[in-house]
Amino acid sequence: MTVGPLPLDGTTGPADRGTAVTISQFSKRFGATQALDGVSFEVKPGTIHALVGGNGSGKSTLIKILAGVHQADAGSLGVRGSEQDATAMTPALSRDLGFRFVHQQPSVFPDLTVAENLAIGSSFLTGFGSRVRWKAQRARAVELLERFEVNASPDAELRTLSPANQTGVAIARALQDGEEDSSSILVLDEPTASLPGPDVDVLLEALQHYAAAGQTIIYVSHRLEEIRAIADKVTVLRDGKLITTTDGGLTQGRLVELITGRSLEQLSHRKVETRAFSNKVLEVEGLSGGAANNVSFSVSAGEVLGIAGLMGSGRSSILRSLFGVPAPNAGTVRVDDKPVHIRSAGDAMAAGIAYVPEDRNGMASFSDMTVLENLTIADSRRYFKRGRLQSRSERADAKKLVSDFTVKTAGLDHPLTSLSGGNAQKVIMARWLRREPRVILLDEPSQGVDFGARADIWKLIARAVAEGAGAVVVSSDFEELATFSDRVLIVRHGAIVGELTGSDVTEHNIDRLVLMGSEND
Amino acid sequence: MPWLRWVEAYGLLLVTVGIIIFFSFYGPTSQTFPTMANFQIVLAGQSVLAVVALGTLIPLTADVWDLSIGAIAGLAAVFGAAFMSSGMSAPLAILAAIGVAGIVGVVNALISTKGGVHPVITTMGTSTIVAGVVTQKTGGLAIVSNLPAWLVELGHHTTFGIPALAVIATVVALFAYYLLNHTPFGRYLYAIGSNPNAAPLVGIRTGKLISIAFILGACFAGVAGIMQVAYAGGASTNIGTNLALTGMAASFLSAAAIKPGKYNVPGAVVALIFLAALNSGLNLAGVPPFVNEYVNGAALIVGIGFASNIGRLRERSGS
Numbered sequence: 056m057t058v059g060p061l062p063l064d065g066t067t068g069p070a071d072r073g074t075a076v077t078i079s080q081f082s083k084r085f086g087a088t089q090a091l092d093g094v095s096f097e098v099k100p101g102t103i104h105a106l107v108g109g110n111g112s113g114k115s116t117l118i119k120i121l122a123g124v125h126q127a128d129a130g131s132l133g134v135r136g137s138e139q140d141a142t143a144m145t146p147a148l149s150r151d152l153g154f155r156f157v158h159q160q161p162s163v164f165p166d167l168t169v170a171e172n173l174a175i176g177s178s179f180l181t182g183f184g185s186r187v188r189w190k191a192q193r194a195r196a197v198e199l200l201e202r203f204e205v206n207a208s209p210d211a212e213l214r215t216l217s218p219a220n221q222t223g224v225a226i227a228r229a230l231q232d233g234e235e236d237s238s239s240i241l242v243l244d245e246p247t248a249s250l251p252g253p254d255v256d257v258l259l260e261a262l263q264h265y266a267a268a269g270q271t272i273i274y275v276s277h278r279l280e281e282i283r284a285i286a287d288k289v290t291v292l293r294d295g296k297l298i299t300t301t302d303g304g305l306t307q308g309r310l311v312e313l314i315t316g317r318s319l320e321q322l323s324h325r326k327v328e329t330r331a332f333s334n335k336v337l338e339v340e341g342l343s344g345g346a347a348n349n350v351s352f353s354v355s356a357g358e359v360l361g362i363a364g365l366m367g368s369g370r371s372s373i374l375r376s377l378f379g380v381p382a383p384n385a386g387t388v389r390v391d392d393k394p395v396h397i398r399s400a401g402d403a404m405a406a407g408i409a410y411v412p413e414d415r416n417g418m419a420s421f422s423d424m425t426v427l428e429n430l431t432i433a434d435s436r437r438y439f440k441r442g443r444l445q446s447r448s449e450r451a452d453a454k455k456l457v458s459d460f461t462v463k464t465a466g467l468d469h470p471l472t473s474l475s476g477g478n479a480q481k482v483i484m485a486r487w488l489r490r491e492p493r494v495i496l497l498d499e500p501s502q503g504v505d506f507g508a509r510a511d512i513w514k515l516i517a518r519a520v521a522e523g524a525g526a527v528v529v530s531s532d533f534e535e536l537a538t539f540s541d542r543v544l545i546v547r548h549g550a551i552v553g554e555l556t557g558s559d560v561t562e563h564n565i566d567r568l569v570l571m572g573s574e575n576d
Numbered sequence: 577m578p579w580l581r582w583v584e585a586y587g588l589l590l591v592t593v594g595i596i597i598f599f600s601f602y603g604p605t606s607q608t609f610p611t612m613a614n615f616q617i618v619l620a621g622q623s624v625l626a627v628v629a630l631g632t633l634i635p636l637t638a639d640v641w642d643l644s645i646g647a648i649a650g651l652a653a654v655f656g657a658a659f660m661s662s663g664m665s666a667p668l669a670i671l672a673a674i675g676v677a678g679i680v681g682v683v684n685a686l687i688s689t690k691g692g693v694h695p696v697i698t699t700m701g702t703s704t705i706v707a708g709v710v711t712q713k714t715g716g717l718a719i720v721s722n723l724p725a726w727l728v729e730l731g732h733h734t735t736f737g738i739p740a741l742a743v744i745a746t747v748v749a750l751f752a753y754y755l756l757n758h759t760p761f762g763r764y765l766y767a768i769g770s771n772p773n774a775a776p777l778v779g780i781r782t783g784k785l786i787s788i789a790f791i792l793g794a795c796f797a798g799v800a801g802i803m804q805v806a807y808a809g810g811a812s813t814n815i816g817t818n819l820a821l822t823g824m825a826a827s828f829l830s831a832a833a834i835k836p837g838k839y840n841v842p843g844a845v846v847a848l849i850f851l852a853a854l855n856s857g858l859n860l861a862g863v864p865p866f867v868n869e870y871v872n873g874a875a876l877i878v879g880i881g882f883a884s885n886i887g888r889l890r891e892r893s894g895s
Contacts (some may be wrong), residue, residue, distance in 0.1 A: 380777060401779045410777065418777055421770040423837065432767055433778040435760040443758040486778070 075100040075271040076240055077133030081141055083116050083295075084128055090116040091127070092295040098240070098288070101269045103262060105276065105286035105303070109314055113295040114275055118244055121273075122156055123149035135238060153239040155229035157246055163225050165214035169207050170196035173228050195231075203227040204261050219254035222246055223261060230270070241265070242273045247281060259285050277365065279307045279570045311566050315534070330541060332358045335392070336525040337377075337408075337494045342386030345372030348549035350386070354494065354525035359516065361540030362529045363565045369549035370529045371413060374496040377527075378403045378410040390493055404433070407493035411483055411500055413529070419483045420471050426482060427453040427467040433486050452489075460485040461511055477508025484512060488519050495519055495526045501535060513539050533569070537562040545569055581836070588833040588843075592850040599857035608860045616739050620731070622852040623745035624649075624803045628823035629844050630752045631796030635789040636827050636839050637756060638782075639769035640695045642790060644684060645797045646820025647703035647710075650813070652677040652801025654710050654719060657811035661722040674798030680706060681794025685787035703820070710813055720810030731806035741803055748799060753841040755792075765789060766838070822872050826851060828879030851875055 076098040083091040091113045098104045108114045119125040120141060121132070127141035134152045163172050170189075173196045174180075180188045180195070196209035205223035207216050213224065230239055243262075247255045255278075263285055266272055276282060282289060286303035291313040298313055305313075332355030342350045346369035354360045364370040376383035379397040388395050388406075395406040403410070412418040421429050430453045431438065438449045453467050462481045464474055471479055480500065487495065497516065501509040516539070520526050530536045536543055543560050545553035545568040553568045555561075583590075600610040608614060631645040656673030660666055680702060688698040733740040756762035768775045768782050775782050800819070805811050829850070830843030855868050 378777070399779075399781075400777055401781065404779045412777060417771075418774050421767050421774060424766060424770050428763065428767075432763070432780075435763045439760050443754070444760065444763070 073100065074098065074133070075135065076273075078117070078141075079131050079133070081117060081120060081130035081132075082128045083113075083120065083125060085116075089295050091120075094130075094292065094295070094297045096290045096297060096300045098271060098273060100271045101266055102287040103266045103272045103274050103285050103303075105274045105282045105289045106292070107276070107279075107282060107289060107310065107314055108292035112292040112314075114292050115244075116295075117292070118156075118242060118273075118275060120144055121149060121154055121242060122146060134240075154242060155239050156242045156244065157222065157225045157229050158244045163213050163221055163228075166212060168210050168212055169200070169205075169216070169224055170209035172213050172224055173199055173209075173231060175228070199227045199231050200224075203230070204264065217254055217257075219257040222254075222258055226261075226265075240271045240273060242275075244275045245277065246274075247276060247278060255281065277570065279310050282310065283307060307567075307570065311563065311570070315562065315566070317562075330357070332356065332541070336390065336523075337527070338389040338392075339377065340387045342373065342376055342383055342388065344376030344381065344383035344386075345369065346549045347372035347376055347546075350546075350549075350551055352544060352551065354527055356523045356525055357520050358541045359520055359526045359528060359539055361536040361543035361560075361565075362527060362546055363531075363533060363536055363543055363569050364529075364546035365569060366531075368546045370546045371498050372549065373546070374410060374498050374527065374529060375412075377494075377496055378408060380410075404490075408496065409487035409490060409492035409494070410496045411480075411487060411498065413498035413502065415476070415480060415483060415503070420479060422472040423470050425468050426457070426462070426464050426471055426474065429471045429482050430456050430467075430486055430489075434490060456485045456489055460488075460515060475504075475508075477504035477511070480504050480508065480512060481515070484515050488515065491522070491524075492519075493524055495524055497526065498529045499531065500528065501530070501532065509535075533565040534562045537565055584832075584836040585834055588829070588850055589846050592846060592853055595850070595853045595857060599853070599860070602857075602861070604862060605857055605860045609857055612737060614856065614860070616734060616737065618852050618856045619742045620739035620807060622848055623739065623741035624800050624807055625819060625823055625826070625852075626745040626845070626848050627748050627796055627800035627803060628819045629826035629848060630748055630841070631793040631800065632823055633827040633830060633839055633841065633844050634752060634755070634765070634793045634796070635695070635786070637762070637769050638765040638786055638789055639772070640688075640786055640789060641824075642684065642699050642793050643696060643820065643824065644680065644699035644703035644706065645793055646818070646823055647706040647816040648677045648680050648794050648797035649800040649804065649819055650710055650811075650816030651680065651706045652798040653804045653811040653815050654713055654801075654813065656802050657719040657723060657805050658713065660724060660727070661719055663722070666724045666727060670802050673802055674795055677794045677798030677801065678791055679794075681791035682787075684794070685790040688790070689783040689787055703816070707816060710816070714811075714813050716813055718810050718812040723805070723810065727806050728809045731803075731809060741807060744799070744803060748796065749841055749845060752796075756841060761785065761788070769839075821876055822851065825872060825876040825879045828882065829875060832879070832882040847875075847879070 074097045078097070079095045081091050081094045094113065094117065106114050106117070116125060120127050123144040123146040126144050130141035132139045132141045132144070139148070139152065164175065170193050174192050180191045182188045193209050200207060200209065203223055203226060205220050205227060207220050207224070213221060216224065226241065230241060247258060259281060262272060262274070274286065283304065288300060289303055289305065289310070290300040291298040293314065293316050334356040335353045336356045337354040339353065340351045346367065348369065350373055352360070362370050362373065375381070377388065377397065379399045379402055382398045388397055390406045390408065395402065397403050397406065416422065421432065427450065431449055435444070438445045450467065457464060457467065460481045462474070462485065463478050471482065474482065484500070495516070500516070501512050504512065516526050516528065528536070528540065537560055540560055543555045543565055544551050545555070545565070555564050555568070599605045628645050628649050632642055635642045652673040655676045656669055659669035659672055664672070684695070684698055684702055687693050688695045730740050735743070756765065764775070764780045764785050767778070767780060768785060772782060801815070804815055826847040827839060827844050829847035830841070831837055831839050833843035833846040834840055835843060851872070854871055858867055858871065
């Protein structure tokens with residue numbers, strides 16, 4: 056008795072079954088960025104093929120070309136002997152070729168039942184007058200759940216399932232029509248990013264069963280221990296170029312070297328001098344809120360404290376709780392030695408805390424308001440004198456901020472949307488730093504901004520701490536963190552699990568502690 | 577293209593001027609439309625509507641749709657008239673009527689900010705209840721007896737040809753303009769309208785400000801209700817329904833004039849004049865009354881159309 060989409064033939068190994076997917080000479084350029092540069096590799100059927108690389112390595116672009124979301128500038132795609140022009144990919148063609156995608160946050164419908172979620176992926180079984188034949192639908196769901204080893208009732212609402220089972224349903228939904236046909240290629244894009252530890256193991260085990268039963272899987276992940284555990288082959292991309300395609304089972308250290316392009320010695324090289332600090336500006340004890348659980352740390356005047364962790368580790372929750380959005384569940388916070396009770400953003404601001412959130416467009420930008428209004432929105436009240444907003448002094452201040460923070464804009468009265476990402480981010484930074492905060496919380500401050508603006512943003516942080524503030528910076532760019540932080544905390548499962556100080560603050564050490572999940576490898 | 581931005585800002589004003597010129601020279605209306613009498617009637621009647629429109633405009637800047645402003649105006653009219661006809665002193669009766677209106681604003685605020693019910697649903701519900709209260713209070717009969725003579729006189733009083741009601745509406749408009757453009761309160765309302773998720777992160781207390789906007793809007797409706805009593809010489813029971821949608825239409829259309837893509841007081845004034853000129857001209861031209869309903873309904877749809885394309889408009893005007 057076998058489980059899985061295809062019966063094992065038992066006689067031939069994966070290597071003997073030809074090639075499932077051939078990617079040849081994929082190239083794609085976005086503006087000045089060469090996102091992909093002549094990338095070629097092959098994926099064997101019935102294997103788990105990992106695709107790894109850092110931010111901007113081109114792996115997302117490659118996945119999007121396979122999905123037909125982007126079209127390559129050059130290249131061709133071979134699937135089961137048929138040759139396709141990669142410059143003419145469409146979502147429909149991708150589907151016809153057998154590609155099935157499950158993304159980071161699987162697009163499942165939490166309030167619908169498992170059976171309904173599965174039905175939405177294909178077509179509803181209908182009877183007379185388009186009536187949905189729920190009985191037949193349910194029977195098919197039972198069969199699918201069994202085939203994909205998802206332990207759930209078809210009538211359960213999806214949100215009652217464990218995260219691993221929800222992902223399982225998403226996978227079952229993606230692959231359900233491949234029943235008689237082993238030709239589908241499952242592409243998983245960071246499927247474990249939002250899964251808790253034990254769920255990850257359940258999912259990985261299921262994937263190995265699918266592969267053993269003949270399913271071809273392309274697996275994208277940042278988590279190197281997963282790659283090591285399940286990948287038969289690993290393709291490494293860096294800066295849009297293919298670095299290597301190699302067998303799985305590499306040491307994590309070697310993988311880190313391949314991904315970053317630097318030897319471990321280089322990665323271990325300390326980039327900023329070690330400085331000594333005395334005055335603590337922020338002391339946090341036993342802080343809990345969101346994913347953060349019982350976190351304690353302190354920051355000194357003039358210090359940049361980096362926080363590294365994977366998505367969902369609680370790194371953002373720490374900053375949000377400190378800013379009172381939402382208010383923390385527990386913990387004491389002291390700013391400049393004075394205890395502060397933070398219940399709202401207003402309390403945090405009054406205590407001298409500033410917060411630049413991760414999602415600029417969603418949480419910081421007033422995009423249809425003017426550059427001027429965006430600069431002064433956090434302290435409009437200071438311009439309200441003699442019964443009205445003193446627009447002249449507000450304008451003069453805004454003008455000074457624009458030049459001080461090197462914002463490139465066509466004018467103060469233009470909407471914020473007319474600015475590039477980097478310049479919009481500078482406006483948000485100016486909004487907060489002009490208040491001369493004691494503590495600056497920054498979540499991914501350089502995300503989605505170009506290289507030049509990125510350097511400017513770090514300069515602004517350095518300037519603020521030089522004036523006596525303390526900065527807490529969350530970033531997924533570990534090279535950046537290692538370069539600019541005086542000290543780095545490693546966060547996992549909502550708790551601080553490591554601290555790097557002095558000459559230990561290196562990209563390698565951060566990578567090692569965050570990705571590998573252990574001190575030794 | 578600068579001319580395109582100019583058209584966006586002043587197009588509606590230009591069309592309004594065009595309508596006025598047209599009806600002034602068009603045969604069937606050239607004798608009746610461009611007269612002082614018509615001007616005064618239209619202006620006085622439009623003044624009540626203007627205050628209702630401004631009442632909806634204040635919460636609308638925070639992207640909160642208050643559909644109950646018209647109904648609240650009707651409520652205030654009926655209560656104000658009833659207080660006065662039962663012998664309460666006029667100033668006290670007026671304050672009490674505005675107070676009753678304000679209470680409905682408080683109820684709207686509590687239900688939508690504390691109760692988490694969407695403002696559109698909340699105000700649809702309260703306006704229906706308010707209409708019920710009006711019927712219960714009046715038994716379906718208009719209140720016309722025993723009103724202070726000076727109030728009824730005020731409804732038709734003119735100074736240098738300008739109706740007194742229009743002067744009141746102008747004062748209310750200036751007050752709204754001041755609030756929205758010259759105080760942090762106005763700035764914060766626009767910020768909430770622009771990005772309700774980001775507003776709390778710059779220290780704006782969104783729930784509190786939206787509540788104040790609801791209550792202010794309701795008080796504006798109270799003033800409008802009293803103005804209506806003066807204008808009509810009494811309170812009929814169907815005031816609210818007549819005012820509600822046209823008032824909404826004008827405040828939505830405000831985003832299509834003067835400051836494109838932004839609900840604004842001068843824009844609302846232009847929209848009101850536009851609607852008044854068009855309706856008056858059509859009436860005088862002898863078109864049947866149902867055509868006005870077509871016009872007002874279409875204006876509401878066009879206004880909301882502009883409102884829902886606000887982002888795109890704003891982006892274009894900036895680039």
